[in-house]
Amino acid sequence: MMALDELCRAFGIDPEAAHRALAAKTDAAPWYAEALLGAGGWFSAIAIIVFVLAFCGLVLGIDEPGIGAAVAGLALFAFGGAWRRRQVEGLFVRHFAIAIAAAGAALVAAGIGVETESLWAAAAVAAAIAAAGTVAIRDPLLQFLLVALALVLAILGLELDAGRGAIDVIALAAPVGLWLYLHPPALNVRPAATLLLLALPLAATVLEPPALSWTTERGWFARAVLLLCFAALIVLRPRAGAAPVSATTIVAAVLAALVALLLPAGAAGALLLMMLAYTLGHRPFAAIGAALAVWFIWQFYYELDLDLLAKSILLAAVGAGCLALYALLARRGATA
Amino acid sequence: MTGVTEQRTGAIGLAQVDRLREAGLLPAERYLAAATAVRDARAWHLWAGRALLALGAGQVLAGIIFFFAWNWAELAPFAKFGIVEVGIAMAAVAALVVGIDRAVGQALLIGASVLIGVLLAVIGQAYQTGADAWTLFAAWAGLMLLFAIASRAAAHWLVWLVVLYLALALYADQVWGDVDAVSEARVLVALGLLTLLFIGIREWAVARGTTWLAPHWTRLVLVFGSAALLFWPSTGFLIFFHHDATILVAMVPAYAALLWLYARVLPDLAAATMVTGFAALCLIAAGFRLIEDTIGFTWSDALRALFTLALMVAWSVAVTGAMAVVFRRLQRALA
Incomplete structure (x- = not known):
């Protein structure tokens, strides 16, 4: 841990410019408040979508969203985006503008999707809007909502076309998200990177059957991709000034290999989040990764097609392995 | 500046x-x-170690539970009792040897507490008396209380609270199930109000210097638990799942008390934000109920449907806007 002036000296940053950059946002809301207000904004957006669809159905006699809905959506997106770009100060006004823009994007995607009868077309349009919104409007919350829309549509399309095998394709999002977190561009794309990292574990809760890894054909490519991500994190840490090869590094490597080889790929995705949290000191990822890990382990053992005795032996063995790794950490003095 | x-x-x-x-x-x-x-390298090393310990201990304990749930017929009941009792004794002694103020010692004591539940379940397997399930959880909560007191660990008390709440919920269902005044919604409200009492005890203990209860998460877990337990039955009434309006009489002052406590007495932005969020959701549901009761909603009448929907949109926008204003005021007041 270090103070700002110390960091500026170590990294050759102009201290005055650094103080100005940090002072500009001292009134920013903490992440949990942003999340709550974002949920409020999204709730408002859904209400707006329902109203627009009801208006189309009841007044205009349009039962399904088509080109008309897409045009109305584009207008809403442009209006909400322009409002947000005016750098409005009020927290609520900001969230309402975002809600309008997000509702507009969803209507455009729905209109194009219904008109072409293709989820891929809807996903492509949503991705294009997400890219445009990210570059032009530059609001992290709006970026999160737009990228989430595009990713959900793409994952649904993959699920329809590739079935359970979709998990291997979705895994490719993880290294992209990881790269964007470790090597961030000047344009803030952290919301998109977060979603790319979350895509695999969240999609796996729906797409991946909880089975022992060696009993399934699917997910091996995903496991390989995630193992490469773990390896990249382990290799990059010492280069960034962390201790060369510590007990923690060995434990992380063993745990990552065990989880990737034994559990569903989604669990390895959760572990990747925890390792990234540990590497960067990122508390929200630590909480989300831990919650997802508990969920995957719970679901895995609950659904596993084994009798209770086999499950108990497996649980005790994996638990004992974790405790042995903990003992190794404790011996090296890394825990209290 | x-x-x-x-x-x-x-x-x-x-x-x-x-x-x-x-x-x-x-x-x-x-x-x-x-x-x-x-x-903060040290804090993150500690976090990694604790996560590994929790993961390992949790899985080993789950493995033990699964083993006894498998109910091995060839293992005599007394052998089963003996194995679990030896496990409890070993975990307790090991905790004393390691030191109950260390994370490993606390994990061992939690393990002993979980094994008490396993022992009671195994006794239930061997002697099928037909007793209600609440007796098992009540006995479990009572017996593990000693370990919880000894451990001085917030995580241990959280496990105790979960077991206690399960015992109380099952008691209400299995003993008072036929009493008209006792409904599922009222039981949840009672548990939510009981959590308010535990919040009070927590704050009093921390004020008197009980450091092991001081971590912020202990407050947030209790506030979330209380607000959520009061939220479900209240929203259930507001969106017509049941017709027990008396629940609102408990919810409104409880939320007000929590907001007053964490906005004025013990300023805490995270706790106050949490309560504000739950209150806003209840308010949105209340508005929807009022609109439905006074104007009504039907797809067959286009004008009325659109008017009702527009009112609902305006109301949800107004409440989320008010929530943002309240949050900003809280943030500035607590800065």
Whole structure:
């Protein structure tokens, strides 16, 4: 841990410019408040979508969203985006503008999707809007909502076309998200990177059957991709000034290999989040990764097609392995 | 300007590194090094160790539970009792040897507490008396209380609370199930109000210097538990799942008390924000109910349907807007 002036000296940053950059946002809301207000904004957006669809159905006699809905959506997106770009100060006004823009994007995607009868077309349009919104409007919350829309549509399309095998394709999002977190561009794309990292574990809760890894054909490519991500994190840490090869590094490597080889790929995705949290000191990822890990382990053992005795032996063995790794950490003095 | 002064002298974190990167002051290839430099390495080592310990202990205990749930017929009941009792004794002695103030000692005591539940379940397997399930959880909560007191660990007390609440909920269902005044919604409200009592005890204990209860998460878990337990039955009434309006009489003052406590008495933005969020959701549901009761909603009448929907949109927008205003005031007042 270090103070700002110390960091500026170590990294050759102009201290005055650094103080100005940090002072500009001292009134920013903490992440949990942003999340709550974002949920409020999204709730408002859904209400707006329902109203627009009801208006189309009841007044205009349009039962399904088509080109008309897409045009109305584009207008809403442009209006909400322009409002947000005016750098409005009020927290609520900001969230309402975002809600309008997000509702507009969803209507455009729905209109194009219904008109072409293709989820891929809807996903492509949503991705294009997400890219445009990210570059032009530059609001992290709006970026999160737009990228989430595009990713959900793409994952649904993959699920329809590739079935359970979709998990291997979705895994490719993880290294992209990881790269964007470790090597961030000047344009803030952290919301998109977060979603790319979350895509695999969240999609796996729906797409991946909880089975022992060696009993399934699917997910091996995903496991390989995630193992490469773990390896990249382990290799990059010492280069960034962390201790060369510590007990923690060995434990992380063993745990990552065990989880990737034994559990569903989604669990390895959760572990990747925890390792990234540990590497960067990122508390929200630590909480989300831990919650997802508990969920995957719970679901895995609950659904596993084994009798209770086999499950108990497996649980005790994996638990004992974790405790042995903990003992190794404790011996090296890394825990209290 | 206070923030700037603090940054000059105090430690900075990842959020500040992110802002320096966004401002173009830190090159992308040096971002990871900067994040590593400002990271609290000791705290994160501790976190990794605790996560591993929790994961390992949790799975070993689950393995033991699964083993006894398998109910091995060839193992005599007394052998089963003996194995679990030896396990409890070994865990308790090992905790004393390791030290109950250390994470491993506390994990061992939690393990002993969980094994008490296993022992009671095994006794239930061997002697099928037909007793209600609440008796098992009540006995479990009573017996593990000694270990919880001894451990002085917040996580142990959380496990005890879960077992106690299960016992109370099952008691209400199995003993008072036929009483008209006792409904599922009222039981949830009662548990939510009981959690208010535990919040009071927690704050009183922390004020008197009980450091092991001081971590912030203990407050947040209790506040979330209380607000959520009161939220479900209240919203159930507001969206017509049941017709017990008396629940609102408990919910409104409870939320008001929590907000007063964490906005005025013990300023805490996270806890106050949590309560504000739950209250806003209840308010939105209340507005929807009022609109439905007074104007009504039907798809067959286009004008009325659109008017009702427009009112609902306006109401949800107004409440989320008010929530933002309340939050900003709280943030400035607590800064």
